[in-house]
Amino acid sequence: MSNRAFKHLTVMRDEVVRALSPKDDGVYVDATLGGGGHTEALLEASEGARVVGLDRDQVAIEAAKERLAPFGARFEAVHARFGDAGEVVPKVAAKAGKPGVDGIVADLGVSSPQLDDATRGMSFRKEASDAPLDMRMDRSQGRTVRELIEELEEEALADVIFDFGEERRSRKIAKSIKRAETEGQLATTGDLRHAIYRAVGGDKEHGIDPATRTFQALRIAVNDELGELDRLLAALPTLLAGDGVAAIISFHSLEDGRVKRAFADEAVWDVTSKKPIVATEAETAENPRARSAKLRVARRRREGEVRDERTEKQAKYEARKARRHGTGAGS
Numbered sequence: 001m002s003n004r005a006f007k008h009l010t011v012m013r014d015e016v017v018r019a020l021s022p023k024d025d026g027v028y029v030d031a032t033l034g035g036g037g038h039t040e041a042l043l044e045a046s047e048g049a050r051v052v053g054l055d056r057d058q059v060a061i062e063a064a065k066e067r068l069a070p071f072g073a074r075f076e077a078v079h080a081r082f083g084d085a086g087e088v089v090p091k092v093a094a095k096a097g098k099p100g101v102d103g104i105v106a107d108l109g110v111s112s113p114q115l116d117d118a119t120r121g122m123s124f125r126k127e128a129s130d131a132p133l134d135m136r137m138d139r140s141q142g143r144t145v146r147e148l149i150e151e152l153e154e155e156a157l158a159d160v161i162f163d164f165g166e167e168r169r170s171r172k173i174a175k176s177i178k179r180a181e182t183e184g185q186l187a188t189t190g191d192l193r194h195a196i197y198r199a200v201g202g203d204k205e206h207g208i209d210p211a212t213r214t215f216q217a218l219r220i221a222v223n224d225e226l227g228e229l230d231r232l233l234a235a236l237p238t239l240l241a242g243d244g245v246a247a248i249i250s251f252h253s254l255e256d257g258r259v260k261r262a263f264a265d266e267a268v269w270d271v272t273s274k275k276p277i278v279a280t281e282a283e284t285a286e287n288p289r290a291r292s293a294k295l296r297v298a299r300r301r302r303e304g305e306v307r308d309e310r311t312e313k314q315a316k317y318e319a320r321k322a323r324r325h326g327t328g329a330g331s
């Protein structure tokens with residue numbers, strides 16, 4: 001897919017640049033390269049910063065390479081899952097002769113081209129009804145959603161739809177999907193949508209298509225999106241140099257809760273704002289996808305920083321106490 005065909009509106013571009021404030025000699029990782037929007041913004045914001053972009057989708061990698069070619073050696077793309085960042089990023093830092101990278105951004109979920117490309121089977125839109133039941137971001141490996149549905153018993157399928165889609169009618173929906181499978185009526189995304197409508201009706205609820213949650217749940221399961229995020233979050237503290245910054249944009253509560261909990265460890269992280277940063281009204285008016293975006297930013301503390309802060313506080317306390325009791329130096 002050419003760069004011109006890869007149309008994805010970057011969410012909270014300026015906020016991410018402010019959070020990472022790239023230094024000229026800095027090395028940064030964009031864990032979700034996608035169309036290259038955040039990477040481009042970071043490269044433009046400094047004279048010399050370098051960015052290594054990861055993506056599990058080869059199509060995204062090729063499009064980003066084309067877009068970012070003008071930055072020459074300051075940009076590099078790696079076809080990898082960010083769940084493997086624990087292996088990939090230390091190599092990036094070592095190559096730059098650094099103990100860790102200076103910043104990492106992750107803009108979770110799928111890109112617009114992935115949703116819009118009918119052949120990927122992620123969309124429930126009528127125009128994409130003939131798409132095969134695939135849903136993989138990386139089509140070179142892993143099982144398709146058709147294979148996942150085949151593999152799961154009805155109850156386990158219902159659990160997936162409930163847990164990852166927060167869909168309270170998950171049991172009915174799972175039953176109907178399994179029935180469609182047995183009847184040989186489950187080959188396309190149109191068939192899947194039809195099975196969902198058969199269970200819960202096709203009317204929109206508060207403007208939301210009744211297939212939305214189930215499609216989201218199955219996509220999350222096929223791509224192990226939460227497992228990938230957990231692995232990235234577990235590795236993060238070891239990937240960043242002291243004072244390095246992590247900026248993570250999530251799009252639903254299952255992701256945001258995980259990010260919030262990971263950053264709660266005060267011995268490791270200095271969270272820059274307690275509440276997540278949200279997109280401006282101007283941005284959400286232009287890009288509806290930005291409405292549900294939440295950006296959390298945390299600085300990796302320097303080695304011994306908490307200990308030093310505690311020692312400092314303790315010393316101040318001792319001095320105050322000594323003054324009160326008239327036992328301080330010079331008394």
Ligand SMILES: C[S@@+](CC[C@H](N)C(=O)[O-])C[C@H]1O[C@@H](n2cnc3c(N)ncnc32)[C@H](O)[C@@H]1O
Binds near residue numbers: 009011083228
């Ligand atoms: C929302 S898009 C990123 C868009 C990008 N920030 C931009 O502005 O152009 C998310 C991208 O992350 C990729 N992705 C999702 N999960 C991934 C994972 N576990 N490992 C690597 N890439 C992943 C997707 O393939 C997709 O291209």
